[in-house]
Amino acid sequence: MNDTLDYFESSFEERPSLHNLLTFPIAYAYSANYALPLSHDEVVHGKKSLLDKMPGTYEQKFAGLRILLGYQMTHPGKKLLFMGGEFGQFIEWKDQEQLDWMLLDYESHRTMQKYTADLNQLYLEEKALWELDHEIEGYQWICPNDYLQSIISYIRRGKKTGDTLIVVINFLPVTRENYRIGVPRAGTYVPVFNSADPVYSGSNETENIVTAQSTNKIPWHDQKQSIEFTLPGLSMVIFKKETKRTKRTEGGN
Incomplete structure (x- = not known):
């Protein structure tokens, strides 16, 4: 989680020099049975929501979140996505309030929710994403x-x-x-x-x-x-x- 989020929060100009943050996790992926959390601990206390961590324009932020979730889903290990990440909540999670469901009135957030649903369906249908997950x-x-x-x-x-x-x-x-x-x-x-x-x-x-x-x-x-x-x-x-x-x-x- 830390390597991945460090990479995704980096600017596009920095990413070539940080490429090892993408490749290093495989070095230890099969030393234990891992969960891959994008958890509430990382979207509070000024750390920004998953969507807001992404660099670039409004459209690039959504594209970045889509590939973050795609990378998580296709990486060995079991997945945990914290609430709000599935439709791209812009502000940090607030434990005393509900999620910003009104964002689903906007196309970018609706298509983000559909993307997450389709990605989960792909995971269920494609055995390659889980059948040999620990081998x-x-x-x-x-x-x-x-x-x-x-x-x-x-x-x-x-x-x-x-x-x-x-x-x-x-x-x-x-x-x-x-x-x-x-x-x-x-x-x-x-x-x-x-x-x-x-x-x-x-x-x-x-x-x-x-x-x-x-x-x-x-x-x-x-x-x-x-x-x-x-x-x-x-x-x-x-x-x-x-x-x-x-x-x-x-x-x-």
């Missing part, structure tokens, strides 16, 4: 060291090969065109979740759409196959190899 076989880096672009990518696995997910997170507000990652098997990879999808961001920006990608026989990241796609700024995209049973979530495109 090292359930996680593999694709690329942990793209610090100059502040991007990480990794594999989450379930017990069946067909459950494998590819997670790519861009921590800067810069769209990366022709971004290539190695993948474990040949085929077509479908985006089953995209945090920058217009259904969540409240925008109609077509550049935030991520489409299915066929592999190329170009070795990359110690893999024999790779895919190339446009990665939106401040986004988390999850790919899954297409099969007859592959399902896309509502925010998958």
